[in-house]
Amino acid sequence: MPKLEKAYNAKKYEEKIYDAWNKGGFFKPEINSKGKPFGVVIPPPNITGELHLGHALCNTIKDIILRYRRMLGEKVLYVPGTDHAGIATQTVIEKELEKEGKKREDLGREKFIKKAWEWKEKYGSQITDQLKRLGISCDWEREKFTLGRSPESEINKAVNKAFVTLYNNKLIYRGDYLVNWCPRCGTAISDLEVDYKDVKGKLWELKYPFKDNPKNFVTVATTRPETMLGDTAVAVNPKDKRYKNLVGKTLILPLMKREIPIIADELVDQGFGTGAVKVTPAHDPNDFEIGKKHKLDFVKVIGEDGKMTKLAGNYSSLSIAEARKKVLEDLEKNSFLGNEKDYLHSVGHCQRCDEVIEPLTSKQWFVKMKPLVKPAIKAMRDNKIKVQPKRFEKIYF
Numbered sequence: 001m002p003k004l005e006k007a008y009n010a011k012k013y014e015e016k017i018y019d020a021w022n023k024g025g026f027f028k029p030e031i032n033s034k035g036k037p038f039g040v041v042i043p044p045p046n047i048t049g050e051l052h053l054g055h056a057l058c059n060t061i062k063d064i065i066l067r068y069r070r071m072l073g074e075k076v077l078y079v080p081g082t083d084h085a086g087i088a089t090q091t092v093i094e095k096e097l098e099k100e101g102k103k104r105e106d107l108g109r110e111k112f113i114k115k116a117w118e119w120k121e122k123y124g125s126q127i128t129d130q131l132k133r134l135g136i137s138c139d140w141e142r143e144k145f146t147l148g149r150s151p152e153s154e155i156n157k158a159v160n161k162a163f164v165t166l167y168n169n170k171l172i173y174r175g176d177y178l179v180n181w182c183p184r185c186g187t188a189i190s191d192l193e194v195d196y197k198d199v200k201g202k203l204w205e206l207k208y209p210f211k212d213n214p215k216n217f218v219t220v221a222t223t224r225p226e227t228m229l230g231d232t233a234v235a236v237n238p239k240d241k242r243y244k245n246l247v248g249k250t251l252i253l254p255l256m257k258r259e260i261p262i263i264a265d266e267l268v269d270q271g272f273g274t275g276a277v278k279v280t281p282a283h284d285p286n287d288f289e290i291g292k293k294h295k296l297d298f299v300k301v302i303g304e305d306g307k308m309t310k311l312a313g314n315y316s317s318l319s320i321a322e323a324r325k326k327v328l329e330d331l332e333k334n335s336f337l338g339n340e341k342d343y344l345h346s347v348g349h350c351q352r353c354d355e356v357i358e359p360l361t362s363k364q365w366f367v368k369m370k371p372l373v374k375p376a377i378k379a380m381r382d383n384k385i386k387v388q389p390k391r392f393e394k395i396y397f
Contacts, residue, residue, distance in 0.1 A: 018135055026070075027078070027137045035075040040066060042078065042138065044146060046085035047120060048092060051130045063136050070137075080138035082127055084147035087185055087193070089116055091352040116147060171371065176298070177364045178288040180348060183306030184355040188364070194348040194357055201345055203273065205338030206331060208234060211250040211259060218243075218251060218262065219338055221273025223345055224283075225331070226323040229256055229312045230301035233279040235290055238264035240275050254336040255327065256313060265290050282361045300361055320358070 025031055029039075040062060045055055063078070070076045093115050094104055104112050124145075131138065148156035166172045179188035204225050207217040218234055231253055236243035247264045267286050268277055281291025282300040291298055301312040308315045308323045315323045331337040348357035379385045380396060387393045 014133070014135070018132060021137070022140065027139045028141075029075045029077040029139070032070060032073050032075045035073045037077075038066075038069045038074045039077040039079065042080050044081045044083035044144075045127050046088060047082040047124045047127065047145075048085045048088040049127070051127055051134075056134060059131065059136050060134060063134075066137055077142070078136070078138045079142050079144065080128070080131065080136075080140060081144035081146065082124060084116065084120070084145065087187055087189060087352055089119065090185065093119055113147070113149070117149060120145065120147070166367075171368050172365055173368060174363055174365055176361045177366075178282075178285055178359055179362045179364065181304060181358045181360050181362065182350040182353065182355050183304065183358055184353050185350060186304065188362055189350060189352075189357070193351045195351050195354075196346045196348055198344055199347040201343050201347075202340055203343035204328065204340050205274065206254065206278070207336045207338055208251040208254060208260075208278075209336075211252050214252065218246065218276050219274045220276050220278045222278055223343060224324070225327050226308070226315070226320055227280045227283045227301065228253070228278055228327065229308070229315060229323075230280045230282050230299040231256075231258075231260060231278045232281060232291065232296040232299055233260050233263050233294065234276055235263050235265045235268045235279050236276050237268040237270045238266065240268075240270050242275060254334065255330055263290075263294050263296075265293065283359055285359060288359075288361070298361055302358055302360055304360070304362070306358065 021027065029037070042059070045051060066076050066078050090104065090112075093112070096119075097103060097107070097115075107115065128140075128143070132140075144155060146155060146159075148154070148159075150156070163172070180191065180194050181188055201223050203221055203223055205219050205221050206225065206228060207219055209215070209217045220234055222228065234251055236247065238244075238247075243262070243264075246262050249262050251260050251262060252258070253260050262276075263279070267290055268275070279287045279290050279296065280299075280301075281287045281296050282298040283302060290296070299311050301309055301315075302320060303309045306320060308318045308320070310316045312318075312323065315326060318326060328337065348359075349355065350357055376385075377397065380387070380393065387396055
């Protein structure tokens with residue numbers, strides 16, 4: 001009689017068992033060809049990463065449900081696939097190109113996509129292997145990758161069809177929105193992909209003169225003086241007694257000589273700087289909201305290439321750092337620069353390349369949620385969906 005091992009050796013048995021399941025076609029919907037169809041598409045994990053505990057838990061729970069459905073005789077399909085993780089993959093490939101002294105622009109779109117496929121075929125099987133080691137019952141012959149080799153590829157056609165259908169049904173629309181822009185990656189990135197770091201900088205006080213009395217001025221404080229070129233208002237808190245009588249008056253924006261109003265808004269922190277803040281709706285999240293509420297102009301003075309735009313006047317084409325230096329010099333020369341002090345503040349950095357993030361307005365697509373929310377709420381009210389534990393229903397609604 002063979003001797004029982006002290007510890008279970010997963011490597012010795014599980015790979016063989018899984019291969020037998022896979023080769024036997026037990027993960028294919030055809031195994032219960034006459035059953036009621038039951039299909040699930042895997043939320044595709046990023047090809048550049050590794051599975052974490054969340055992936056493992058999510059996929060295991062779904063796999064239990066799918067296996068149960070098979071046991072009921074249903075025709076079950078779990079579609080596997082991976083996401084091309086555009087920014088992350090781009091960063092990996094660009095690092096390889098840097099070693100050759102090249103940039104992605106040197107290759108062009110088609111050759112760069114070819115490089116992405118080469119990388120995928122060489123390194124992209126890690127996540128798939130991890131899913132298999134978990135025992136996830138996907139039909140691997142139907143595996144998908146979200147980057148098509150050409151516009152005519154099946155996956156690209158599916159994406160285009162979904163997009164056009166949503167557009168025709170008026171469920172998606174386009175508009176300007178403030179995004180986290182990485183000048184090096186040349187793309188907008190999500191809030192989750194921004195790492196905030198404490199950075200030692202400066203807090204500068206700038207003097208904005210009144211239109212009707214240029215000898216008097218309002219002092220604002222900022223860590224980013226170059227953005228003042230895009231200011232369209234100065235804001236104060238409506239509860240701040242220091243500025244109560246100034247709301248509605250007009251200031252002249254230094255260097256740009258543009259008339260801007262003093263407005264009152266609850267978003268202004270009375271304790272920051274002087275209590276009066278410059279409002280640059282095109283380059284700051286809070287200012288963006290203030291700008292929308294008060295119908296201010298959105299003047300985009302920093303471009304997607306990390307350089308000042310034509311709207312920055314004499315400072316156009318300068319880099320952000322160059323513009324900051326020149327703006328401070330000109331403010332001082334014209335007696336618009338006040339006190340300067342050391343200031344520790346939190347600055348967003350791109351998680352991929354560590355470049356400082358530039359908040360700026362960009363054309364973005366949005367999903368219209370109202371028509372989608374109604375049936376989701378109704379399904380819960382009608383007990384077609386149940387949330388466990390029940391107290392989380394409140395969060396759902």
